[in-house]
Amino acid sequence: MGLSWNRVDSFNANRTSPYRPCPVCGSIQSRTITVFNGFQFFTDSAEEPKRADVCQCLCLDCFALFMNPGYSSYGFKTLFAEAGCSYGSMSGRADEQRDWLDGRGLLGEGKRVLDVGCYDGGFLSKLPENVLKTGVDIDGPAILRGRERHARTGIEFIHGAFETFDIDKTPDLITVFHVLEHLPGPVEVLKKLRAISHAGTKALIEVPILENGATKDINGFFSVQHMTHFSKASLGNALKRAGWRVVEAYECAGYNGFRVLAMPGENPPSPPFANPPLIPPLIKGGEGGLVKGAGDIPLLHAYLSEWHRALFEAGKRIERTLDTKRWVVWGGGMHTEFLYHTTSFFHAAPEREYMIVDGDRLKQGRSWRGIRIYGPSALSKVDWSVASLLISSYGSQNEIAEAAISMNVPQDRITTLYDDVRVY
Ligand SMILES: [Zn+2]
Known part of the structure; x- marks a missing residue:
């Protein structure tokens, strides 16, 4: 009788996942890197549940880092009711972002620009008059404010979810500034954006990355407001899965922002992830041409050592x-x-x-x-x-x-x- 040689974890049953799959590759195989038990989201409440065990996980298939569990829409509401800010509202950087786009000829006469996570239109209102501006956001009150504030500027505001919103015009430029890291399904949103694009559409995606994640504070890079903690590799994988091809990458000066310009690639997006079934399919990270960011593991440890150093220094003062x-x-x-x-x-x-x-x-x-x-x-x-x-x-x-x-x-x-x- 011949010997049986098998791959590790090739038994395809006998497991369930109480948590969500990797937001980048869909795998359910992950390892918890940090956990805060009973993490409380802001002030006490006798009526609303506000504590959860917050885990930050490493996907064992593609090495993406992400928060587990993710926010439900109810959880999002609770978070943003007190977080005091909405994402996409980094108004101080709008001028630099506009100039960067302008310098690449992306804001020419008659171009259609779609800002995803537009909040109340702060960024769009800084763009030249001769471009056509549309913004989409899930934040209803911000959209209403934007419509009021920019009523005369011709900015069109769409209120909807990023995966499913309706738009009747094909954009030439899509901007997604510091939004993707907040979303439960970043790849699904990138797929939607590709589906509404034409062959020449350019998408500008900016996220904070692990490579620049070393901070001196005790909060560190793993913000509980971020559902994916991207690296250059995992952002590349998310784009690839969604059918985008990176044409330029740029690291912003002075803050943690990694800016990527992408165009629709030749390959179609990979099929959507199934909701985690009871017996999940094995999805291996190599599938679909994903680049395993093997360097992300040492990078993670370098980051964690910096974070622990910050905790050590703060701890000495507390003593x-x-x-x-x-x-x-x-x-x-x-x-x-x-x-x-x-x-x-x-x-x-x-x-x-x-x-x-x-x-x-x-x-x-x-x-x-x-x-x-x-x-x-x-x-x-x-x-x-x-x-x-x-x-x-x-x-x-x-x-x-x-x-x-x-x-x-x-x-x-x-x-x-x-x-x-x-x-x-
Ligand atoms: Zn993964």
Whole structure:
């Protein structure tokens, strides 16, 4: 009798997936890289579920990194109700983005431009008058605002899901700035965009990438607002699966933005992923000509070592706070949730008491993990002989410190977590 040689994981049953498949290749084989148990999305609520075990996973077939589970539409609503911003609204960069496109002759007379994730039309309104502008977004209120604000400029706004929206004109240029990383099905959206394109349509996709993911803050690159954590390789694979061919790639200066210009490729998109069935089919990453980003694994470890270094540095500062029994935490957002999960600050001394201040009115009057959130004016009532202030923010740390000093918080009562702050 001959010997049987088999590939690993070639038994095609005996498993189910409670989580979602890889958003890039559809495989259900993944490994959890980081997990936060009971991660809370902003303020306490007695009515709405706001905690979940948030995992960041590595696809074992194509090496894409992604969040598991993904957001439901209900979860998205909860997230964005308090996140205080919508994606696609990076208004400060619109001028540079327009000039980049203009420099490549993509904004000529009569060109049809479609901005995907247009929010209230901020980017489109910066484009030259002689191009035809259309924007699509799932954010209904932003679309209504855009229609009002830009009523006279001829921008057409479409309210719809990115996978299924209706458009009657074929765009010459499609822009997708920092949207793809937020979507549950980036490949499905890229397929839709290819389906509405003509042979000469150019698509500009910009996402943050793992290659530039090293940050000095405790939040790190694996934002819980991002459902796929792209690298150059996994973005390339997503585009390829959707039938796009990359014609230019560019790394933005000064912030983590990887910009790719793509055109419809010769190969049609690969078939859509099935919803994860009970006995899922084996999809191997090599299928469909995907490039396995084997370099993404060392890249991941390089990134994780940077992140752990940041956690180590912050942790050393936290260690020095243990004697003070009352703490005001300035910042009631995601950074404070990361502080909870990655440092000893809230765990080392159970008898310690806290209050939170935050400039965001949506948070004031509410609580986070049972700690009351006030506006910054509450600082004037604090007795600083028995309390200290911890600034729980990276990007705004220095401004907050200045504001605290101007509100008569003694300088020696202020603890910061970071030496130098790079805003990006
Ligand atoms: Zn994959």
